[in-house]
Amino acid sequence: MSKSLDYENLNENVKECQYAVRGELYLRASELQKEGKKIIFTNVGNPHALGQKPLTFPRQVVALCQAPFLLDDPNVGLFFPADAIAKVKHYISLTSGGLGAYSDSRGLPGIRKEVAEFIERRDGYPSDPELIFLTGGASIGVMQILQSIIRGAHDGILVPVPQYPLYSATISLLGGSLVPYFLEETANWGLDIGNLRQSVAQARSQGITVRAMVIINPGNPTGQCLSEANLKEILNFCYQNNVVLLGDEVYQQNIYQDERPFISARKVLMDMGPPISKEVELVSFHTVSKGYWGECGQRGGYFEMTNISPRTVEEIYKISSIALSPNVPAQIFMGLMVNPPKPGDISYDQYNRESKGILESLRKRAHIMTDGFNSCRNVVCNFTEGAMYSFPQIRLPPKAIEAAKNAGKVPDVFYCLKLLEATGISTVPGSGFGQKEGVFHLRTTILPAEEDMPAIMDSFKKFNDEFMEQYEDYRGYSRM
Amino acid sequence: MSKSLDYENLNENVKECQYAVRGELYLRASELQKEGKKIIFTNVGNPHALGQKPLTFPRQVVALCQAPFLLDDPNVGLFFPADAIAKVKHYISLTSGGLGAYSDSRGLPGIRKEVAEFIERRDGYPSDPELIFLTGGASIGVMQILQSIIRGAHDGILVPVPQYPLYSATISLLGGSLVPYFLEETANWGLDIGNLRQSVAQARSQGITVRAMVIINPGNPTGQCLSEANLKEILNFCYQNNVVLLGDEVYQQNIYQDERPFISARKVLMDMGPPISKEVELVSFHTVSKGYWGECGQRGGYFEMTNISPRTVEEIYKISSIALSPNVPAQIFMGLMVNPPKPGDISYDQYNRESKGILESLRKRAHIMTDGFNSCRNVVCNFTEGAMYSFPQIRLPPKAIEAAKNAGKVPDVFYCLKLLEATGISTVPGSGFGQKEGVFHLRTTILPAEEDMPAIMDSFKKFNDEFMEQYEDYRGYSRM
Numbered sequence: 001m002s003k004s005l006d007y008e009n010l011n012e013n014v015k016e017c018q019y020a021v022r023g024e025l026y027l028r029a030s031e032l033q034k035e036g037k038k039i040i041f042t043n044v045g046n047p048h049a050l051g052q053k054p055l056t057f058p059r060q061v062v063a064l065c066q067a068p069f070l071l072d073d074p075n076v077g078l079f080f081p082a083d084a085i086a087k088v089k090h091y092i093s094l095t096s097g098g099l100g101a102y103s104d105s106r107g108l109p110g111i112r113k114e115v116a117e118f119i120e121r122r123d124g125y126p127s128d129p130e131l132i133f134l135t136g137g138a139s140i141g142v143m144q145i146l147q148s149i150i151r152g153a154h155d156g157i158l159v160p161v162p163q164y165p166l167y168s169a170t171i172s173l174l175g176g177s178l179v180p181y182f183l184e185e186t187a188n189w190g191l192d193i194g195n196l197r198q199s200v201a202q203a204r205s206q207g208i209t210v211r212a213m214v215i216i217n218p219g220n221p222t223g224q225c226l227s228e229a230n231l232k233e234i235l236n237f238c239y240q241n242n243v244v245l246l247g248d249e250v251y252q253q254n255i256y257q258d259e260r261p262f263i264s265a266r267k268v269l270m271d272m273g274p275p276i277s278k279e280v281e282l283v284s285f286h287t288v289s290k291g292y293w294g295e296c297g298q299r300g301g302y303f304e305m306t307n308i309s310p311r312t313v314e315e316i317y318k319i320s321s322i323a324l325s326p327n328v329p330a331q332i333f334m335g336l337m338v339n340p341p342k343p344g345d346i347s348y349d350q351y352n353r354e355s356k357g358i359l360e361s362l363r364k365r366a367h368i369m370t371d372g373f374n375s376c377r378n379v380v381c382n383f384t385e386g387a388m389y390s391f392p393q394i395r396l397p398p399k400a401i402e403a404a405k406n407a408g409k410v411p412d413v414f415y416c417l418k419l420l421e422a423t424g425i426s427t428v429p430g431s432g433f434g435q436k437e438g439v440f441h442l443r444t445t446i447l448p449a450e451e452d453m454p455a456i457m458d459s460f461k462k463f464n465d466e467f468m469e470q471y472e473d474y475r476g477y478s479r480m
Numbered sequence: 481m482s483k484s485l486d487y488e489n490l491n492e493n494v495k496e497c498q499y500a501v502r503g504e505l506y507l508r509a510s511e512l513q514k515e516g517k518k519i520i521f522t523n524v525g526n527p528h529a530l531g532q533k534p535l536t537f538p539r540q541v542v543a544l545c546q547a548p549f550l551l552d553d554p555n556v557g558l559f560f561p562a563d564a565i566a567k568v569k570h571y572i573s574l575t576s577g578g579l580g581a582y583s584d585s586r587g588l589p590g591i592r593k594e595v596a597e598f599i600e601r602r603d604g605y606p607s608d609p610e611l612i613f614l615t616g617g618a619s620i621g622v623m624q625i626l627q628s629i630i631r632g633a634h635d636g637i638l639v640p641v642p643q644y645p646l647y648s649a650t651i652s653l654l655g656g657s658l659v660p661y662f663l664e665e666t667a668n669w670g671l672d673i674g675n676l677r678q679s680v681a682q683a684r685s686q687g688i689t690v691r692a693m694v695i696i697n698p699g700n701p702t703g704q705c706l707s708e709a710n711l712k713e714i715l716n717f718c719y720q721n722n723v724v725l726l727g728d729e730v731y732q733q734n735i736y737q738d739e740r741p742f743i744s745a746r747k748v749l750m751d752m753g754p755p756i757s758k759e760v761e762l763v764s765f766h767t768v769s770k771g772y773w774g775e776c777g778q779r780g781g782y783f784e785m786t787n788i789s790p791r792t793v794e795e796i797y798k799i800s801s802i803a804l805s806p807n808v809p810a811q812i813f814m815g816l817m818v819n820p821p822k823p824g825d826i827s828y829d830q831y832n833r834e835s836k837g838i839l840e841s842l843r844k845r846a847h848i849m850t851d852g853f854n855s856c857r858n859v860v861c862n863f864t865e866g867a868m869y870s871f872p873q874i875r876l877p878p879k880a881i882e883a884a885k886n887a888g889k890v891p892d893v894f895y896c897l898k899l900l901e902a903t904g905i906s907t908v909p910g911s912g913f914g915q916k917e918g919v920f921h922l923r924t925t926i927l928p929a930e931e932d933m934p935a936i937m938d939s940f941k942k943f944n945d946e947f948m949e950q951y952e953d954y955r956g957y958s959r960m
Contacts, residue, residue, distance in 0.1 A: 004629070004691045004724040005761050007791040011631045019801045030584075041576075044804070048580035059547050066809075067543035069536065075558055079550060095777070096521075097528035102769075102776040104510075136616055136779065139803045147653070149484070151491045169802045173627070211484045244484040281485050289582075296582040297575070297808035299616065311487040321499045322649045323619045324524070327807045328777035329546075 017172035020165050020432020025416050029426035040456060042444040043426045045220075045388045047294030047358075050447045055293060055354050057347045058336040060084040062329050065091055065099055083346045091332045099328045105321040107134025107302070108328070111335040115302055118338035123267035131305045131313065134334060136326040138250050138287040138301035143170050145246060145283050145303065148316055149211050150176035156203045158196070158213035158243070161434035162391065162441065164220040168434070179203040179210055180434060185393065188382050189222035191215075193233045200241060212244045213237075218251040218262060218386025221433050221443040223366075225260045225386045231268040235280055244281035244308075250301075251387035253291030256363040260385050266306055282306040288333045290388065292358035300330025362388065365446045365453055372457030377468040388447055391430070394440045394464075400471035412440040418467060423459045497652035500645050500912020505896050509906035520936060522924040523906045525700075525868045527774030530927045535773060535834050537827045538816040540564040542809050545571055545579055563826045571812045579808045585801040587614025587782070588808070591815040595782055598818030603747035611785040611793065614814060616806040618730050618767040618781035623650050625726060625763050625783065628796055629692050630656035636683045638676070638693035638723070641914035642871065642921070644700040648914070659683040659690055660914060665873065668862045669702035671695075673713045680721060692724045693717075698731040698742060698866025701913050701923040703846075705740045705866045711748040715760055724761035724788075730781075731867035733771030736843040740865050746786055762786040768813045770868065772838040780810025842868065845926045845933055852937030857948040868927055871910070874920045874944075880951035892920040895947065902943045905936065 002008055007015070026043050033039045041049060048054065061084050068088070070076050076085065094110030095101060106112065112129040119127035135141040143166075149155065150171065156179040159167045163180075171178045181199040183189040200210050215234060217226045226234075238245045247265035255262050266284055270277050288300040305313060340355075341348040366384040373381035373392040381392035396404075396411050404414030412429035419442075420426055430441025448456050482488055487495070506523050513519045521529060528534065541564050548568070550556050556565065574590030575581060586592065592609040599607035615621040623646075629635065630651065636659040639647045643660075651658045661679040663669040680690050695714060697706040706714075718725045727745035735742050746764055750757050768780040785793060820835075821828040846864040853861035853872040861872035876884075876891050884894035892909035899922075900906055910921025928936050 001722060003759075003761055003787075003789070004722055005792050006789050007795065009691070010628050010792060010795055014628050014795055014799055017799065017802070019798055044582060046577070046582045048577035049582070050577070052577075052580075054578065054580045056549065059549075063543040063547035063550075066546060067539050069539075070543075070559060073559065075555075078555055079553065079559065097526070097530070097532075098534065098777070100528035100532075100534045100773075100775045100777050102524060102526045102529065136807060137803060143803065148490050148494050166802060169799075173799065173802070211489075242481060242484055279483075281483055293580075295580045297578070297580050297805065299805070299807035307483075309483070309486050312485050312490060315487065315490055315494055318499055319494055319497065319649075319653065322497070322646060322653070323617060323623065325777065325779070327616065327779035327810060329809055330807060 013173050013175045017169040018165065018432070019169045020428050023428075023432060024413060025420060025426060025428060028417060029420055032420070032424070037424055039424045039426050040448055041426050042448060043428050045290065045445050045447065046296050047388070047447050048296065050445075051449045052294050052358060052447070053354075054295065055351060057084060057341055057351045058293070058295075058333055061087045061091065061336055062332055064088040065332055066329065068092055068098060081346045083341060087336070091335060094335075095328060099332075101328070102325040103328055103331060105325050106132075106317060107326055107331050111331050112302075114335050114339045115304070119266070119304060123264055123270065125267065125270040127304060131308070133303055133316070133320060134326050134331050135301045135303060136330065137289060137299040138248070138285040138303070139166050140326075141285050141301055141303040142166060142246065142248070144316060144319060146170050146174055146176070146212075147319065148312070149244065150174040153177055154208055156208035156210040158199065158210060160191070160214065160216060160219070162221055162430065163214070163433055164216055164248070165432055167214050177203070177208050179208065182436060183219070183222055183224070185382065188385070189219055189224040191226065191230055191234065193237060196237060210241065210243055212246055214246045214248060215265065216248040217265070218254060220248075220251065220387050221389045221391040221428075223382065223384035223387050223389055223391060225255065225257070225262055227260070228263050228268055231263060231265055232272065235265070235269055235272060235276060238280050239276050244283065247282060247284040249284055250287040250290045252286065253359075254362065254388055255386045256366045257383070257385045262386065266304070269306065279307060281308055283308070288330060288337050291337070292355040292362075293333070293337055295330075295333055298330040298333050299327060300334045302334060361450045362446060365448070365450055366390070368450075368453045368457060369444070369446050372461065376461050376464045379464060384446060388445050389443050390446055391441050391443050394442060396440050397468065397471040400467070403471065412442060415440070415467070416442050419460070419463055422463045425456065425460060493653050493655045497649040498645065498912070499649045500908050503908070503912060504893060505900060505906060505908060508897060509900055512900070512904070517904055519904045519906050520928055521906050522928060523908050525770065525925050525927065526776050527868070527927050528776065530925075531929045532774050532838060532927070533834075534775065535831060537564060537821055537831045538773070538775075538813055541567045541571065541816055542812050544568040545812055546809065548572055548578060561826045563821060567816070571815060574815075575808060579812075581808070582805040583808055583811060585805050586612075586797060587806055587811050591811050592782075594815050594819045595784070599746070599784060603744055603750065605747065605750040607784060611788070613783055613796070613800060614806050614811050615781045615783060616810065617769060617779040618728070618765040618783070619646050620806075621765050621781055621783040622646060622726065622728070624796060624799060626650050626654055626656070626692075627799065628792070629724070630654040633657055634688055636688035636690040638679065638690060640671070640694065640696060640699070642701050642910065643694070643913055644696055644728070645912055647694050657683070657688050659688065662916060663699070663702055663704070665862065668865070669699055669704040671706065671710055671714065673717060676717060690721065690723055692726055694726045694728060695745065696728040697745070698734060700728075700731065700867050701869045701871040701908075703862065703864035703867050703869055703871060705735065705737070705742055707740070708743050708748055711743060711745055712752065715745070715749055715752060715756060718760050719756045724763065727762060727764040729764055730767040730770045732766065733839075734842065734868055735866045736846045737863070737865045742866065746784070749786065759787060761788055763788070768810060768817050771817070772835040772842075773813070773817055775810075775813055778810040778813050779807060780814045782814060841930045842926060845928070845930055846870070848930075848933045848937060849924070849926050852941065856941050856944045859944060864926060868925050869923050870926055871913075871921050871923050874910075874922060876920050877948065877951040880947070883951065892922060895920070896922050898947060899940070899943055903939045905940060
């Protein structure tokens with residue numbers, strides 16, 4: 001007799017969900033690493049794992065919050081600047097017993113207030129702390145909101161393709177339907193509203209109620225920043241179709257082209273005025289894991305709800321309560337992120353120098369990487385306007401596709417595995433994010449250290465060009 | 481037209497789930513606190529919120545892990561003892577880039593190894609780190625495991641009544657069926673196997689497949705420790721009925737009676753030998769939030785899987801990956817908890833003094849509280865053998881029940897609200913945990929500071945005895 005937790009008895013939704021970022025490629029890379037091979041993990045946006053140093057000021061504050069007994073030490077000023085000490089006292093006063101006490105399930109009220117003030121400064125419209133929930137990373141928030149929405153397979157969620165697989169995995173897990181809309185690679189991954197309408201029409205013809213739409217802005221894995229005009233079209237679309245917009249804006253500080261700034265969905269919504277600004281339901285997500293912070297391991301995030309009914313907000317509060325509270329240290333990181341040192345503060349110069357240094361280097365790396373990919377045989381790549389990924393298209397020769405088939409692999413998985421074995425570069429195949437039929441990509445982060453980047457791109461080019469030569473030659477040969 | 485996220489369009493499972501620990505009573509208490517009333521929050525086991533000081537050594541280690549740049553400071557030894565510094569270096573070497581880098585989704589391998597060694601020391605049987613997953617608190621782990629098990633309303637989970645509402649809420653949220661088994665209040669909340677079999681038979685007659693059984697040991701809210709004999713009966717039952725056992729053992733360090741020690745389900749399982757020791761599927765949960773640590777706000781926990789098929793372990797790994805990784809600082813707390821300072825270490829004496837002090841005080845408070853409740857009119861209370869709760873039975877007079885009905889309240893909610901308004905003591909009504917029909921309880925933690933405890937119990941007694949007098953007198957009066 002099969003046992004209760006045997007594979008065949010598991011929840012089918014669990015079995016069906018796929019999460020490529022930590023899928024076959026990652027598992028193989030981990031194995032190779034155990035065997036002693038040097039692996040460059042560019043499968044996940046994890047800056048500190050690739051040598052990015054944490055910003056000093058927030059670490060000073062959170063360190064001292066963890067050890068508040070040091071505040072009584074007369075020498076504390078030797079180690080911690082006065083503005084950090086002041087922040088420590090401030091944040092401890094906002095907790096209900098220091099970092100070891102559960103907070104309210106929505107997060108500490110005082111920090112939610114700081115987030116609201118940040119949003120107001122950013123967008124020029126007031127924000128209500130009661131509609132901001134702190135979470136243990138943005139992913140958890142996305143999962144909670146999708147859980148509230150999805151009732152079954154007839155509920156559809158519009159998701160960009162290519163997409164970050166958090167969305168496809170969570171929708172599978174919750175038993176909903178993913179309704180794909182394709183981003184246009186030839187238009188630098190822009191969103192075409194006609195295409196969106198078509199996706200909705202098709203889903204409806206299959207009996208699916210489209211209830212929500214996800215945008216990832218700046219894009220993951222695609223790196224584009226949505227224009228104001230595009231955001232307006234999207235919000236109009238949501239209004240006309242009674243669809244809640246989920247705005248994944250975790251890369252809002254990762255912007256590498258001055259002519260294409262980040263604009264929040266909420267600002268555009270408010271700019272549009274009534275009735276749209278009062279009607280369209282919007283949930284926006286942010287995190288401490290990205291930007292120049294990169295504090296992934298701390299697991300801090302928030303979501304902000306706009307035009308969501310109070311009764312629904314209460315229900316979301318209730319389900320947030322089941323896991324009691326998001327972790328408190330990361331809440332303080334969030335407070336510090338939205339309320340960093342100001343000009344004139346003791347730590348301002350250092351904070352500013354560090355954060356600018358990281359952003360400028362990321363911008364340079366975005367260029368090195370895009371240029372590197374575009375110098376390779378059969379590889380084309382849009383420039384990374386934002387976020388931390390490069391998503392080159394790999395034009396695989398037919399014989400490579402055939403070889404993949406013979407090896408029992410999806411073609412881009414085949415390519416990425418060969419790349420991994422040859423160079424130690426651990427990427428994610430485009431199929432993990434979705435792509436048009438017969439078109440292949442890979443995703444890599446732009447996070448390896450700037451000084452390592454040229455060697456990595458050389459190593460990639462050497463592998464790629466040899467790979468192409470092998471499979472193109474082979475094709476040539478077989479033609480004879 | 482109703483909007484996508486309006487209450488009526490939400491996932492029904494979200495609406496149906498209840499979470500009393502942060503329910504009506506908690507919300508009312510929060511309101512009163514805002515209005516300036518002094519509230520004693522005993523609704524949730526949150527020791528630091530009631531003044532318990534964190535243990536110094538782990539906080540020193542995690543603080544310095546957050547600020548590793550201090551390691552280069554020649555004065556670091558002024559603030560941090562050498563053994564803490566050594567631990568910092570050790571734990572940072574286990575991360576993949578410090579506390580700011582995502583770990584593997586199962587947690588850092590080095591810390592999972594330390595957990596396995598702890599389990600081996602505790603139980604006398606080896607434990608495999610590959611079967612231990614670190615989580616952001618035990619609740620998250622419970623939710624992941626239940627998610628893997630529950631396929632729909634025909635899947636039943638045996639849950640003790642009274643129970644900690646994490647279980648009922650999660651089962652609702654996942655659309656499964658809770659199959660209650662009653663603990664025997666008159667047998668100090670012991671578990672009667674006959675009763676368990678009856679529950680299963682009844683569920684089966686309703687077409688429910690019973691797939692898992694939850695035990696909470698030591699009990700929450702009931703405070704009992706399961707005996708070895710009882711655990712053997714339970715494991716035999718699981719074997720005969722092909723049921724996976726979920727062992728919530730988060731209070732394993734909170735033991736207040738020497739004659740009734742904590743014994744892990746895993747140790748008893750291994751002691752029983754084959755075939756049972758090789759067959760019964762067991763998942764055991766632990767946390768840094770309880771014990772003498774009480775580091776609730778850090779959100780750290782783990783689960784260990786025994787006799788679970790490798791393919792299922794892979795599936796659970798996959799769904800853990802969707803939210804990327806548990807928070808890293810709490811993983812280090814877990815490492816420190818399972819591998820604390822040893823005799824001879826510089827910090828051993830302080831660590832030992834602090835942890836013993838907390839446990840001894842909790843033991844005293846368990847006595848003060850039980851005795852206090854038993855001195856009250858119409859209140860009877862079992863002694864708290866373990867965990868951090870007292871769960872007195874409140875024998876409400878018929879007229880109080882009638883008054884509750886007139887106020888539109890469940891009787892124990894009515895009583896607890898009155899208690900809150902009169903005294904500021906914020907408890908959770910027994911109905912939030914489940915209880916036999918017509919029997920009423922409340923749950924309170926034993927966590928208020930020892931020196932405050934006598935005054936709190938006096939205030940409770942005054943309220944209770946007046947309440948009883950009012951409603952008994954009234955009944956007496958109306959009889960005339």
